Amino acid sequence: MNWLTNYVKPKLRDLVRPKEIPDNLWHKCTKCGQMIFHRDLAKNHHVCQHCGHHMRLSVTERLELLFDDGKYTRAELPKVKQDPLKFTDRRKYKDRIKEANSKTKEEDALVVAHGKMGAQNVVIAAFNFDYMAGSMGTAVGEGLVAASKLAIVQDAALIVVPASGGARMQEGILSLMQMARTTIGVERVKEAGLPYIVVLTDPTTGGVSASFAMLGDIAIAESGAVIGFAGRRVIEQTIREQLPDDFQTAEYLYEHGMVDMVVRRHELRPTLINVLSLLRNTKPAGDLVELAHGDKPIEPEVEDNINDIPPPPDIRRPDSEPLPGTEEKDEKDEDHKAD
Numbered sequence: 001m002n003w004l005t006n007y008v009k010p011k012l013r014d015l016v017r018p019k020e021i022p023d024n025l026w027h028k029c030t031k032c033g034q035m036i037f038h039r040d041l042a043k044n045h046h047v048c049q050h051c052g053h054h055m056r057l058s059v060t061e062r063l064e065l066l067f068d069d070g071k072y073t074r075a076e077l078p079k080v081k082q083d084p085l086k087f088t089d090r091r092k093y094k095d096r097i098k099e100a101n102s103k104t105k106e107e108d109a110l111v112v113a114h115g116k117m118g119a120q121n122v123v124i125a126a127f128n129f130d131y132m133a134g135s136m137g138t139a140v141g142e143g144l145v146a147a148s149k150l151a152i153v154q155d156a157a158l159i160v161v162p163a164s165g166g167a168r169m170q171e172g173i174l175s176l177m178q179m180a181r182t183t184i185g186v187e188r189v190k191e192a193g194l195p196y197i198v199v200l201t202d203p204t205t206g207g208v209s210a211s212f213a214m215l216g217d218i219a220i221a222e223s224g225a226v227i228g229f230a231g232r233r234v235i236e237q238t239i240r241e242q243l244p245d246d247f248q249t250a251e252y253l254y255e256h257g258m259v260d261m262v263v264r265r266h267e268l269r270p271t272l273i274n275v276l277s278l279l280r281n282t283k284p285a286g287d288l289v290e291l292a293h294g295d296k297p298i299e300p301e302v303e304d305n306i307n308d309i310p311p312p313p314d315i316r317r318p319d320s321e322p323l324p325g326t327e328e329k330d331e332k333d334e335d336h337k338a339d
Helices: 004-015 038-044 059-066 092-104 138-153 175-192 230-241 250-255 266-280 327-338
Strands: 026-028 036-038 110-117 120-127 157-161 198-199 218-222 261-265
Touching: 004 092, 026 038, 036 038, 059 120, 059 157, 110 138, 110 266, 120 138, 120 198, 120 266, 138 175, 138 250, 157 266, 175 198, 198 266, 218 250, 218 266, 230 261, 250 261
Parallel strands: 120 157, 157 198, 198 218, 218 261
Antiparallel strands: 026 036, 110 120
C-alpha cells in the first residue's frame, strides 16, 4: 500500500490536476479585444499585431528602444522633499509615495539617461506612467532642469518623452510652479543652440502638455496617443457639444497643425536619428573636390565684378528706328524736356 500511496497516487493526481497558468502570459488589446501572447507583444514593442494599437511602454523598454544597442547611463537626479505640504486626502501622501516606490522601484516619475543615438550624444528624459500616473511634482521639475543642464554640458540634444496625467495635486501650487521652471530649462537648451525634441506618447495631458511638452523644436507623436489639456468629458460638459471621435488624438492634432509628425513605434528611432542628423550635421557629407578641365580648373565665363560688364546697347532696329511701342514714350520725354 505504501507504493500505491506514495508513488502511484501522486502521479495520477498530477495527471488529473489542472495546471496553473500565470496571469501575465496573455494580454488583451484594449482596442480590438484580441488576445496576444506576451512574447509576441514584447517582440512587437507592445503594438497590437491585429489592429496596430500602441499600448503603453515601460520606461525601461522605452530607453532600450531609443538608445544605440539599448545601452545608456542613468543620471542621478537631485533630491527633493517628498511631502512639503503634509498632504492627506483619503490616504497620506507619504504612503502613496512609498507604494509607488515599491511598485516601480523608482524614486519618482522621471528617469533621465544619456548615451548615443545614431552615434550622436543625446540626453533623454522619459516619464514613468506607472509611478502615480506620471504626474509632475517638484522631483520631476528638478529632474527636467537637471536634464537640460546635462545636455548643455555634454553638447547633446535633449529628448523628452512625456507620459503623464498632468501636475501632481498632492503638491498643490508647488507642482504648478514646475511648469515655469521646466520652461526655463528648455529655453536654456535652445539658447545653447542644441535641439530640443519632444516625443508625445499616450497620454500627455494637463500641466505637462501646457508647458514643456508643446515647446519642442520638433514635436513627434506616437500613433494613437491621447494629447490634450483637459479631459474629453470635462470639455463636453463645459461647451455642451459633442466632440469628434478622434478628438485629442495624435492624428487629430497633426491635421490641425499642433504636431509636426505622427510616427509608428517601429519607425520612431530611425525618425529621431534622421532628425538629429539634419539638425546637428551642418557640414557637407564629404570633402569638397575642385572640378577641373584637363589639368586646369574651369574658369567662369562671366566676370564676378559687375562693374566690368559693359552696358547693354540701345534697343533699336538695325536701321536705327525705334521699336514699336516706344514712340509714345519718346514723345512724352520730348514734351517733358520742352516744358
